[in-house]
Amino acid sequence: MSSIEYATIYDHAAAVVKSQCGSTPEVSQILDDFRRRALGDEKDPLENRELIIEPMHDAQILEVPTQLVEKVAAELHRLNILHIWVRATCPANNDDELTVIETDSPKAFREMLALSCPHCGQLHEDIDWDHLKRFYAIHFESAPDKFKFSNYFRKAQSLPSVASVRPPLLSRIGMWFREGPLSRFFGEGLSHRLKR
């Protein structure tokens, strides 16, 4: 999708948000700021952190009420312009809030938590909700190809969570066979011998 196409889609969505939240200077200020950030070249929120929207922080920078930014962001989320992301922070470092992963992908979330933490080296598979924070990101891959009012009434996005990311039993058995000791023994050993 080109920037011009995306800008048109965003402007349509912004008009709907203004109709919902009021066409006040503060709402326009918030929407203009999000638009400027959305039209940057880098489209990955992990690379371009301007695409990350955290109402409490953005409200302070724009000097507008947090509740208004939350309302605007919620409307943009309903219109599929913003996506909900989750940030898991290392439970071993309560004070510093060191990030383990930021994602909106249940698969990436599951995979990262199965690895050792980059900060403390431990496994955080049993991470509790206190160490998960929600925020929004401007997410181009899931943005609508064209603006549709029907998007406004779509089903709300489900969140990546510890419960939702746990695959069913049969899939886990399949994964174990693919990734477990059997595949390591036969797969790698066999492939090495074949290469020789």
Place this chain on the structure above:
Amino acid sequence: MATFSLSDEQKTRLEHFMKHRRLNDEAVTLLKKAKDTHQLKSTDLRTAKNLTYLNVTENLIKAVNQGWIALADLVKMLDDSEFSGKQHVCLFKLPDAGAKKILDALRTPSGSTGSIPKITDFISLPTGSTVRILRDTKDEVAVKIVTRRSYWVTNLLEQKPDREVLERLRHEERAAVIVKATLNNKMLQCRVPPREKGPQETGKAVYEFLVKALEGHYPVDPQSWFDKVGQFPISDAFPKILKNKTDFELWHDTPEDKTTRTRMSKRGRPKSGTDLRNEKNWQFEKGYSRTNIRGFWKTAVGMELYVHMNADRVRLNQSQTRNFARLVVTQLCTDGDLDHVVDRIRDHL
């Protein structure tokens, strides 16, 4: 005249209470007043400002036993000290419609009602939770919930290169929670004393203890008044407070933007007169946000109050979170001083 005799354990508890509530100045003032009234010598009653808490406690007991200080005055000093200062102050906003109903709900607690405080209340652990209405006017209600708080404290007993011995002890203490609702500024203040032992509490620990103390006397379920009080958006006030150099001095800052997070603080024990914003390395006025700042508020009577201002978020369950503002006041102060600080923060919204 009734003899005021305390066992060693009770004396230690009174000393701990005085120490925890930082009552040195108030106690010495009380002793000085008795000394002047009864024209006593320095050998009769010691009133030096540098007295240890043990000496202050012993002098107070002596003064009460000799009839120089009324026991009621001593109890009043202890009771008043729990009202404001050296507390976590959780701030909520009363709703525009229905604020009066919340005041009415506070006026009608359930459970055991506290009587006029006695000295034994402060030198022994409460057996249950009691509630007492301290103020009840048309525009303001303040209640005091006295309960027992219990938590684990870890001590390092022995440390060797290959061996550490730790012990965990269950610590129990008296905790007085003040809940004050005011119609004029539509604010609800929940003042929770800090733990006597162990590391500093997080916002979550403070909130959980507050809810536990409240639920002994008020409903706290999703249909209750406690769920109807709204968020006090303290983070919205931060940018304007940082521009205020008239009656606010910054000591500790936590600026962050989309890419970086930092902490910046003046070195040493907090003291007024040196503003972090005057440092050349502090360049965080625009384009940064924060979740907490600390600094001195100058009150109307020339007193300076060091306050931590936190925007806290507590996760109640998988789907619900609650945002609230939490001030941490590290010294004793008057109720008026605390209200002044809350009002000044409100002025910056």
